[in-house]
Amino acid sequence: MPHHHHGHEHHHDVDNIKTAFFLNIGFTIVEIVGGIYVNSVAIISDAIHDLGDSLSLGVSWYFQKISHRGRTNTFSYGFRRFSVLSAIINSVVLLAGSVFILVETIPRLLHPEQPNAQGMIILSVLGVIVNGAAVLKTRKGKTVNEKVVSLHLLEDVLGWVAVLIGSIVMSLTDFPILDPILSLLIAGYILFNVFRNLKTSLKIILQSIPPEIDTIELEKQLKKIQNINQVHDMHTWTMDGNYHVMTLHLVLAKGVDLVAGAEIKAQARAILKAGDIDHVTIELESPEEHCDLEDC
Ligand SMILES: [Zn+2]
Ligand SMILES: [Zn+2]
Numbered sequence: 001m002p003h004h005h006h007g008h009e010h011h012h013d014v015d016n017i018k019t020a021f022f023l024n025i026g027f028t029i030v031e032i033v034g035g036i037y038v039n040s041v042a043i044i045s046d047a048i049h050d051l052g053d054s055l056s057l058g059v060s061w062y063f064q065k066i067s068h069r070g071r072t073n074t075f076s077y078g079f080r081r082f083s084v085l086s087a088i089i090n091s092v093v094l095l096a097g098s099v100f101i102l103v104e105t106i107p108r109l110l111h112p113e114q115p116n117a118q119g120m121i122i123l124s125v126l127g128v129i130v131n132g133a134a135v136l137k138t139r140k141g142k143t144v145n146e147k148v149v150s151l152h153l154l155e156d157v158l159g160w161v162a163v164l165i166g167s168i169v170m171s172l173t174d175f176p177i178l179d180p181i182l183s184l185l186i187a188g189y190i191l192f193n194v195f196r197n198l199k200t201s202l203k204i205i206l207q208s209i210p211p212e213i214d215t216i217e218l219e220k221q222l223k224k225i226q227n228i229n230q231v232h233d234m235h236t237w238t239m240d241g242n243y244h245v246m247t248l249h250l251v252l253a254k255g256v257d258l259v260a261g262a263e264i265k266a267q268a269r270a271i272l273k274a275g276d277i278d279h280v281t282i283e284l285e286s287p288e289e290h291c292d293l294e295d296c
Contacts, residue, residue: 020134021057027130028054031123038119041105042163042182046127048097049159049190053152055093059086080239087201094194098187105183112176120167120179127160152193159186200241210238218275225267227253227260233293236277245279246272249294254287 028050035043063083070078131153138150166182169175209215215236222231230251238244250268252261261284272280285291 016137017057017061020137021054021061023130023134024050024054024057027126030126034119034123038116038123039113040115040120040123040167040179041101041108042115042166042179042186043120043123044104045101045183045186045190046159046163048094048101049156049186051097052090052094052190053156055090056087059083059090077239080243081204083240084201084204087197088205091194091198091201094190098191098194101183101187101190105180105187108180109177109184112180114174114176115167115170115179117167117171121164121171124160124164124167128157128164131156131160155189159189204238204241207237209236210241210244213244213276218272218277221271221275222248222250222268225264225271227256227264228268229253229287232291233283233296243278244276245281246277247281247283249283249285249291251285251287251289251291256286258284 028047031043031047031050035041035047060083063079063086066079072078135150135153135157138153162185163182166178170178213236215234219231219234222228228250232249232251234246234248236244236246250264252264256264265282265284268282269280
C-alpha cells in the first residue's frame with residue numbers, strides 16, 4: 001500500500017510497518033502449518049489472505065526505506081511508481097492463491113472432510129487476537145491511508161470471528177461442509193479486494209486523473225486570477241496514488257511582463273497546492289503567441 005511521508009514521522013512509521021510485517025508473516029506461517037495440521041481449508045484460505053497482507057506490508061516497508069533516495073539518472077521521478085508495480089505483483093500472487101484455494105475447496109464441497117474443530121478454535125482465537133491488536137494500534141490514524149488500513153484489519157478480524165463461530169459449531173455438531181463454505185466466503189473476499197486494488201493500480205499506470213482531484217474546479221479558480229486569459233493543455237496524473245503531478249499552460253493578458261508573470265504563477269501554484277497537487281509545471285504564454293497545444 002502506498003504511504004505519504006513527511007520528515008520526522010518517517011522513522012516511527014517505518015518501525016511500525018516493520019513490526020506489523022514480522023508479526024503478520026510469523027502469524028501467516030503459523031496459520032499455514034496449523035491449517036494443514038487441523039485439515040481446514042477455511043484456515044488455509046485465511047492464511048493466504050494474510051500472506052497477501054504480509055506481502056504488501058513488506059513492500060511498503062521496503063519502499064519507505066528507498067523512498068528517500070529520490071530521483072536518479074534513470075528514474076527522474078524517483079521510485080514512487082515502483083509501489084504500483086508491487087501492488088500489481090501482489091494482486092497476481094493473491095489471484096494465484098485464490099485459484100489454489102478454489103482447487104482445494106471445491107472437491108470438499110462435494111465430499112466434506114471433518115477438520116479438527118478444537119484446533120481450528122485455537123487458531124481462530126489467535127487470529128482474532130493478532131488482527132484485533134493491529135486494529136487497536138492503527139485505529140487512531142488520521143490520514144485516509146491509515147483509515148483504509150484500519151478498516152481492512154477490522155474486516156480481517158470479522159473474517160476470523162466467522163471462522164471461530166464456524167469451528168465452534170463444527171465442534172458441537174456433525175456439519176463438516178461448513179469448513180469449505182467458510183473457505184469460499186474468504187476466497188470471495190480476497191478476490192473482491194484483488195479486483196478493487198487492480199483497478200486502482202491500472203488506473204494509475206494508465207495516467208488517469210486521480211479521483212480526489214477536481215480539475216474542472218481548479219481550472220475555474222485559476223481563471224479567476226487577475227491577468228490570466230486562458231488555461232489549456234492541463235494534464236493531471238498520480239505517481240503512486242498519493243503524489244499528484246500536473247502540467248498546464250497559462251495564457252497571460254496582453255502586456256503582462258515576466259515579473260508580473262512570476263507573481264501570477266505563484267498564485268496559480270498556491271491554488272494547485274491547496275488542490276492536493278504536489279508537483280506542478282507551468283508554461284506561461286503571451287496572448288500573441290501561437291501554441292500547438294491550445295485545443296488540448
Ligand atoms: Zn487482511
Ligand atoms: Zn499552450
